Amino acid sequence: MVKDNLALYIEHLSFTYPDQTSKSLSDINLKINEGETFGLLGPNGAGKTTLMSILTGLIHFHEGSVKLFGNEIKNKDKALNKLFGFVPQDFSFYQELSPKENLEFFGAWAGLSRAETKKRTDELLKIIGLTEVKDKPVMQFSGGMKRRVNLAIGVIHQPRILFLDEPTVGVDVQSRHAIISYLKELNEKGTTLIYTSHQLNEAELLCDRIALIDEGRIIANDVLANLLSFHNENGLEGLFLKLTGKAYRD
Amino acid sequence: MFLMPIILVIVITSLQASTFELVNENKIQVIVCNRDSGEISNQFIKAITNAGLSAITEVPKQFTPEQVTNEMHKKDALVAIDIPADFSIKITEKAKSISSKALSDLGIDSTSSEYTIGESVKLYYNPVLQQSYLRSINGALLSALELVQSKQILNTIYLSLNDSKLPAALEKDILENRVKIDEIPVSKSGNKNVPNATQHNIPAWTIFAMFFVVTSLGSGVVREKLSGSFIRLKTLPTNYLLSLLSKQITYIGICLLQVAVIFSIGVLLFPFLGLPALHLPDDLFSLLVVSFFSGWCAVSYAICIGVYAKSQEQANGFGAVSIVILAALGGILVPSFAMPDSFRILMKLSPLHWCLESYYELFLEGGNSVDVFKNVLPIIAITIGIQLLTLFKLQKNQII
Incomplete structure (x- = not known):
């Protein structure tokens, strides 16, 4: 496995779904440094989820190159999956199991030893505030509690880079605050965060750098201050509407 | 999902075992309407009983075919046997005819007689009765019929030759001491256990x-x-x-x-x-x-x-x-x-x-x-x- 300070290096990535003729992603080029918090923003159907799916190996691509810490992911080396964690937008766990059982199951699946799994499970249950209900089935939980479980499973194996697809959608203020605080803590400890969301104020708060994606292309990519200054805007929402337009996308 | 198949196995095996008994031990309810007044029809019913159709209920000979079938429904019987009024006469005629032909062939003077086939024995059955069971009952009836016919022929020939009735012991020897059929399962291990x-x-x-x-x-x-x-x-x-x-x-x-x-x-x-x-x-x-x-x-x-x-x-x-x-x-x-x-x-x-x-x-x-x-x-x-x-x-x- 290659060592590289670049957490993610995407070169000329294009992708077309088998049943479509137009490209869903077109000539994407991105460099994300290790330890960075990177926001990938865009309207619905812009290509964010497709890009996330490619980066996490859910979709296989042929055009272009994606390197994770210097390792080409096109080679489908499963060992690379240890480097990243993924927090999908949908709840990605077994609803009939408890948070403890889910964490233990996915910990084992991530290749942790029994002792490591137990240690990380106890730690994470405490961090996400679910120790008291660790043995209750997740299906009985509120949306916010489920989001926290979703996040905890994504970081059980302490990945170097974490892909977050709208991690706070549909949660209350308290859960959002807890999730964002934990993500900041993770980032301070060195975890690279790649984050997509429609919560623009949250992105402003969390991200070092932001890329706007629309119709499968990167249309802006810089630190927020530079972007606002270049486009003569006061906030991210104004910039977003200026670059992507006001027309409905879905 | 774990228990259901276990229950299924118990239920199916119990049902199959009871079906096995039903067919092989003939526990099927049978209605018999004997319109005949002769002795041979009684012998026929006795032979049917000996063949295994033990659950027999007799109804009066005046019953119409509709009443017989109605009785089947009332008694939940799957089968009814309707013995015609000329049953004994026709079997006696046939026995006399065969007897005289046999004696003529042997050069013994005998009064020849012809016979006509009489009305058939009717077997009513409920359509729910499967063909295999029906054939089993039909086989039992044919076997009983052959038995009473053979007995009658034998008696007639004996009477013609000896001017006396066939002794009961001899009749039993001839008609009942049949060669038995032993059913032997042939397994590769030589085990003779009868599969159930x-x-x-x-x-x-x-x-x-x-x-x-x-x-x-x-x-x-x-x-x-x-x-x-x-x-x-x-x-x-x-x-x-x-x-x-x-x-x-x-x-x-x-x-x-x-x-x-x-x-x-x-x-x-x-x-x-x-x-x-x-x-x-x-x-x-x-x-x-x-x-x-x-x-x-x-x-x-x-x-x-x-x-x-x-x-x-x-x-x-x-x-x-x-x-x-x-x-x-x-x-x-x-x-x-x-x-x-x-x-x-x-x-x-x-x-x-x-x-x-x-x-x-x-x-x-x-x-x-x-x-x-x-x-x-x-x-x-x-x-x-x-x-x-x-x-x-x-x-x-x-x-x-």
């Missing part, structure tokens, strides 16, 4: 249960595939094949446990339920081998359905119906020897057929491990084929 309903049904329905119980696995694979947990599994370092392998090991364990429970019920519990006990084969290792490969085949089939199905409803529906079809083709619902030629090729494609053949080899035929292996080999081949189909789909969908 339990010995046939428990292995057959255990296989059905094994395949049926794992349909929940197919549904579970679809549920996992459609839920977010599948996305998570795909993004983690461990290959999804390991997930499928662990599912297979777990479910094979469940299948073997289920087999052990069903066989134990057959051996230990059935005698207390008034059912014949299950006799396990001597070669227990081969029994374990057959059970393991049958279970593996069932589990592989369920996973394959789960991988190809697009919804849980599709997996459940297709899984359940296909297993019933494969069971029918495989000889579990209908004996394989009774299948039409066109179905025999399809039968060989059903994994349940080979599982059943393997179990029957052990439970009924007393085969050794080499005999069993010949039937296990196709199970392994079918299982590998199913696994390859599963891998093909997983690779096509970029899951592995």
